[in-house]
Amino acid sequence: MNYEIQVHDKRFVPYLSSEQIDEQITRIATEISADYKNKKPLFIVILNGAFMFASDLFKKIEIESEICFVKLASYKGVRSTGKVITAIGLDIELYNRDVIIVEDIVDTGKTLSQFLPQLEHHHPKSLKIAALLHKPDALQHDIKVDYLGFVIPNKFVLGYGLDYDGLGRNIDCIYQLVE
Ligand code: IMP
Numbered sequence: 001m002n003y004e005i006q007v008h009d010k011r012f013v014p015y016l017s018s019e020q021i022d023e024q025i026t027r028i029a030t031e032i033s034a035d036y037k038n039k040k041p042l043f044i045v046i047l048n049g050a051f052m053f054a055s056d057l058f059k060k061i062e063i064e065s066e067i068c069f070v071k072l073a074s075y076k077g078v079r080s081t082g083k084v085i086t087a088i089g090l091d092i093e094l095y096n097r098d099v100i101i102v103e104d105i106v107d108t109g110k111t112l113s114q115f116l117p118q119l120e121h122h123h124p125k126s127l128k129i130a131a132l133l134h135k136p137d138a139l140q141h142d143i144k145v146d147y148l149g150f151v152i153p154n155k156f157v158l159g160y161g162l163d164y165d166g167l168g169r170n171i172d173c174i175y176q177l178v179e
Pocket of ligand 1: 104109
């Protein structure tokens, strides 16, 4: 792991190693595999940021399960002035399914606070959240993360799927912004 990297105009320092990340993902996968035995859960991965976490997590899941990927797009509703989130690619029936949302990071919680009610509308049997990272100090919505890798401070992070203005997603560990 190099000490300091530059991405666009900002500098970042190593924060979580790939070994630390792998350890937490193994723990989460073991917990989920035990909790969902014989339930055939459906993982819904929120793109883009969660792709790397989802890939490593899913490889370690030891029970029958399904996965699908959604992209959340926000647009201005025709009648409303507020932004509305829609899920692109959600083509699996959710009714009566045990659903696990896979997120890279829960920051303000805004994304999930808008997306969860849309999923609940389809009456899944259960709905839980797995997130690699969570910044509790940034949280502005009532979101509870059920399976969590790391609690982190309210500082911008990069790598392992997370980007800064498009770059950095390919880094295999997590860096933190130098302020
Ligand atoms: P929210 O504020 O919880 O709605 O977070 C929405 C999205 O912002 C996350 O899924 C991430 O893709 C992105 N995000 C939040 N914090 C960071 C960060 O520190 N680094 C990179 N992306 C972030």
